[in-house]
Amino acid sequence: MATNTPPFTIRNISCTPLTIKLVERYIPPPQTENRSPFVSLLKTTQSFTGLKLNATSTAVHDPNTPPSTSKTVSVPIAPFQTCTTTIPAPNPSAHERVRLTLSLLDGGEAHTIDTPSPTNASTVSHPLTPSPKHSYTAIYLPSSTHLTLFSSADLPNWMRGLPDPTPLSALSMPGTHNSPTHHHALPSVQCQAATIPAQLANGIRFLDVRVQPESPDDPAADGLVLVHGAFPVSLRGKRYLRPLLDEVCAFLDAHPTETVVVSIKREGPGTHTDAQLARRLREHYVAKDAARWFTEPRIPALGEARRKLVLLRRFALDEEGRRQHGGLGWGVDAETWRYNTPSDTCPSGDVCVQDFCEVMESENIEAKIRYCEAQLGRAGANVTRVDVPPPAGVDVQRSPQQEQQPVVKRPFYINFLSGSNFWNVQTWPERIAQKLNPAIVEYLCRRHGTEQEEGAGAGAGAGAPAGDWSTGIVVCDWVGKDGDWDLIRCIVGMNARLESKLSGAVHAVTAAT
DSSP states (O other): OOOOSOEEEEEEESSSOEEEEEEEEEOOOOOOOOOOHHHHHHHHHHHHHOOOOOSOBOOOSOTTSOOSEEEEEEEEEOTTEEEEEEEEOOOGGGTOEEEEEEEETTTOOEEEEEESOTTSSOEEOEESSSSOSOOEEEEEEGGGTEEEEEEOOOGGGTTTTSOTTOBGGGSOEEEETTTTOOSSOOTTTOOOSSOHHHHHHTTOOEEEEEEEESSTTOTTOOOEEEEETTEESOSSSOOBHHHHHHHHHHHHHHOTTOOEEEEEEEOSSSSOOHHHHHHHHIIIIIGGGGGGEEOSSSOOBHHHHTTSEEEEEESOOOHHHHTHHHHTOSSEEOOOOOTTOSSEEOTTSSEEEEOOOBOOSTTHHHHHHHHHHHHHHHHHTOOOOOOOOOOTTOOOOOOHHHHHSOOOOOOEEEEEOOOBOTTOGGGSHHHHHHHHHHHHHHHHHHTTTHHHHHHSSTTSOTTOOOOOOOOOEEEESSTTGGGOOHHHHHHHHTTHHHHHHHHHHHHHHHHHO
């Protein structure tokens, strides 16, 4: 059947060469009215509540339904490349869906991808080969007929395949802003839809926590109340830090390949001080379970941090804190950055941040999107050098090119997608996320990394290598609402290029032994 839709542009963000071998098109038959009481009740409920399913889809068609058309093709798409095809995209006016059969060149596997999914969310490939080694997640952008294929991540264990020497600052790491604000709260306070365990199970590895010391002058007191600015995170009673940390530790016990960066900042009303927070956190929390924490004043490698909480400190230290670790301090130092900044680096050099948060009018959201994209570009342009130590007694020679690569301190690139204006309902956190999150999904799918490929890192000079496409730490609002974790899948999926590169380095050392 002829179609006038533009062709697919397909991007392969995986380390596997793919070839499209078959294109099947499906047009649903005309629908008849279903007058069953259950369907009528469901439609009434959806109309009243606005409820919709937006989880990852795994199926589109009845397998017994024949396609309207079927065409054999051969369209290769190399790893980390984009291909503009001649395959017409689905015709939305006909409610058409397209099934692509993909062949993998490294092992004979075949998979199908159906697009668009019934919910317009991501869809997972269906393997045609028994015991497949690969799985793919596809995100289709109808407005640009752009299809992006990621290696499907096992979100509860997505760090498992990354080598131990990987710096945490090299990772594409999803996070949440004011992470424990999923409770019933003021609309300007609530920033999340999902609980902490649900966030962790769906790939979140950076938690942004704000606390208020309770009874701050009592050295025996250990209460740290969860707050957002001057407000509690729940209107139904105080919530405390300790149960949150217990949830994180329980997750890490069940998933020991993972780590969680915990950013802690003092907020809330009262006369408490940073020094009081530092002492209470150190003596009543970390010291009682020191093996669970990484508190050195540096960014660790992944192997050092697995099954641990990594402290990112957004408060000043007391005198005892400054004496920790041989007088170097305590925790990754993110004590200060410029307020409302499009880009700033902390004095420690450990954190480069985008935190343009004063989105006073809805028109400012476009500026916020530009700042977020620029920070993603800064993170993605970096090239990670990891020295994989060979076994004892083995001499592995480095090439002249490797020796010339400078060892540069690489900060955490932290990118807050959040913003708010207490006085304007149009710029409360959920409203901003409704615009910002889809814009960042589209940026990651279509453009992230392409600037580095075209320019090999702006200003880096001729012949400079393209970046690793890391996103840095992307700190989100309102992810997981109605099961929609696509932004998180995009962020985690961007680790594929780094993982391929670092796994190659490990294999090279192993082969040399």
